Amino acid sequence: MGEKLLEIKDLVVRFSGVTAVDRLSLSLEKGRAYGLIGTNGAGKSTVVNIVSGNLRATEGRIAYQGNDITGKKAHELARLGIARTFQNLRLFHSDTVLGNVVTARQIAHPYSLLHALLASPKFRAQERRIREESRELLRQLKIGELEQLPAASLAYGQQRRLEIARCLALDPGLLLLDEPAAGMNPAESRQLVEDIQRIRKERPDMTILLIEHDMKVVRSFCEYVFVMSQGKLIEEGGPEIITTSKRVISAYMGGESVAASQESAC
Ligand SMILES: Nc1ncnc2c1ncn2[C@@H]1O[C@H](COP(=O)(O)OP(=O)(O)OP(=O)(O)O)[C@@H](O)[C@H]1O
Numbered sequence: 001m002g003e004k005l006l007e008i009k010d011l012v013v014r015f016s017g018v019t020a021v022d023r024l025s026l027s028l029e030k031g032r033a034y035g036l037i038g039t040n041g042a043g044k045s046t047v048v049n050i051v052s053g054n055l056r057a058t059e060g061r062i063a064y065q066g067n068d069i070t071g072k073k074a075h076e077l078a079r080l081g082i083a084r085t086f087q088n089l090r091l092f093h094s095d096t097v098l099g100n101v102v103t104a105r106q107i108a109h110p111y112s113l114l115h116a117l118l119a120s121p122k123f124r125a126q127e128r129r130i131r132e133e134s135r136e137l138l139r140q141l142k143i144g145e146l147e148q149l150p151a152a153s154l155a156y157g158q159q160r161r162l163e164i165a166r167c168l169a170l171d172p173g174l175l176l177l178d179e180p181a182a183g184m185n186p187a188e189s190r191q192l193v194e195d196i197q198r199i200r201k202e203r204p205d206m207t208i209l210l211i212e213h214d215m216k217v218v219r220s221f222c223e224y225v226f227v228m229s230q231g232k233l234i235e236e237g238g239p240e241i242i243t244t245s246k247r248v249i250s251a252y253m254g255g256e257s258v259a260a261s262q263e264s265a266c
């Protein structure tokens with residue numbers, strides 16, 4: 001057993017009349033790559049919204065690095081190292097590409113107010129370092145040459161990459177990716193997943209939870225998979241459960257295997 005990073009215990013999330021998450025418990029270990037899958041409306045994004053502090057749980061507890069984080073706000077959790085992308089992009093559109101990443105990095109490495117007010121050499125050196133590190137992240141996501149453009153002017157796939165760079169700027173211990181390749185064409189999507197794989201190798205301590213509908217991606221990227229259906233965790237295990245678990249198959253198809261259905265849909 002590895003070191004436990006996140007523990008969700010008996011999580012319930014209700015919206016008026018809808019139980020989006022229904023007594024879900026799961027735990028993540030440090031440095032591993034997890035998948036969270038399930039059909040539309042299963043509750044996947046809601047789980048991520050709770051863990052990242054973008055939504056409040058109705059019931060249940062969440063611990064991160066052994067500390068109770070239930071009810072903490074998104075900015076507090078970002079500072080603790082929980083970063084997330086959104087299924088529907090959220091960037092500072094009028095800011096530049098570089099500015100988007102620098103702002104995130106300043107959250108992870110806050111200035112002392114006094115040094116900032118005095119514009120001391122220490123402050124200026126830190127500011128320079130933050131810009132350099134932010135540039136490096138943009139290069140890793142292959143959008144380095146776009147740093148001076150307004151975020152809004154980027155193509156959709158590039159905006160998705162910027163969102164990930166912004167997450168990485170927080171030096172996250174936990175990176176939550178909610179359909180990071182949604183809306184991309186297959187080639188763009190494959191390239192993005194390869195780039196995330198490469199970045200992951202450079203950050204062996206970072207844990208990733210990936211929400212993804214493409215089962216080929218899930219099988220190649222994730223070491224362990226959680227499956228939700230109607231708010232409940234119905235299965236967990238190695239990626240082979242996607243094709244071998246009766247519960248998973250019936251949740252998706254009522255019989256047909258998930259992989260077969262995806263292949264026939266291609
Ligand atoms: N803010 C909200 N207000 C009311 N109902 C919501 C809200 N957010 C989610 N829901 C409902 O909760 C359920 C779970 O939604 P969620 O977005 O978590 O599903 P999902 O697994 O991410 O689906 P998808 O694969 O389509 O993104 C759905 O029935 C959804 O309509």
Ligand SMILES: [Mg+2]
Pocket residue numbers: 044045046087
């Ligand atoms: Mg979702």
